[in-house]
Amino acid sequence: MAIGESQIRALIRLLSDEDERIVKTISGKLIDLGPCAIPLLQEAEIEQPEMAERITRILEEIRGRRLENELRELVAQPEDRIDLEAGAFLIARYAYPTLDVCAYTRQLDEMAREVRDRIGPRASGEETVKTLNRYLFVEQGFRGNTRNYYEVENSYLNRVLDRRTGIPISLSAVYLFVGRRLGLPVHGIGMPGHFLVKYESDRYKVFVDCFNGGALLTERNCARFLAEAGYGFDERYLQKSPPRAVLIRMLKNLLVIYSKLDDPLKKARLSRFAEILECGPAFPFTPSPTTDPSPSG
Structure with missing residues (x-):
């Protein structure tokens, strides 16, 4: 009743x-x-x-x-059909209950439209990546928040779009969401300690470091970073990160931050979100950010 x-x-x-x-x-x-x-x-x-x-x-x-119920429905899909963008905005809606997701999806739509207007019909993969990089990191001013890396707003997609600043995984998410609207062959790479985007077509392959102004990296550059950071190199570190793994990494970064902020309420809820994701079907290896006591991007 x-x-x-x-x-x-x-x-x-x-x-x-x-x-x-x-x-x-x-x-x-x-x-x-x-x-x-x-x-x-x-x-x-x-x-x-x-x-x-x-x-x-x-x-x-x-x-x-x-x-939590929405998240269960989201990840009940086969891994390749899980909507990473919807998941990222769901996480943001936890911190911002009145978030107008449609306004932000329209913003991403408009960004993709502007890039499409700049890319010629016969642009090569290299030209396309350079055009998208110039648009996001020069014209739009997206940048890594090196001054306040642990600021919680760096991890919520809506605030990254508002402020044009974030950490590697959140900036990479923006790159992925614009790139996918353009039909580009891009996916996330969850290396330990750092998150990248990879553009991968038959003729052109390159890693994009969104935290560092869209710097273009080769596999050798990535291997050098991993060695210098003390992780060593393993080919698995450069494999595509499936949506479930990316969302878990986003949540675990936030859990580290809320632990530092001593916020048990948010920590408990986000832990439940992570458990819902982790209880799903097995997914390909992605290094866990919890191996590092600080957010790993």
């Missing part, structure tokens, strides 16, 4: 009770009501600041459960 607005308000008022058992029971009832309780909870959060902490936890649980 549907519950009315007055009944929801009555439940919210009971959150002020001093008995923790009552508060826990009422919180559970409000969480079970789900999204229909959110507007009134948000209203109470502003009007009754003494209950703000309790209400915040309830709102987080309602939103978190809804996103």
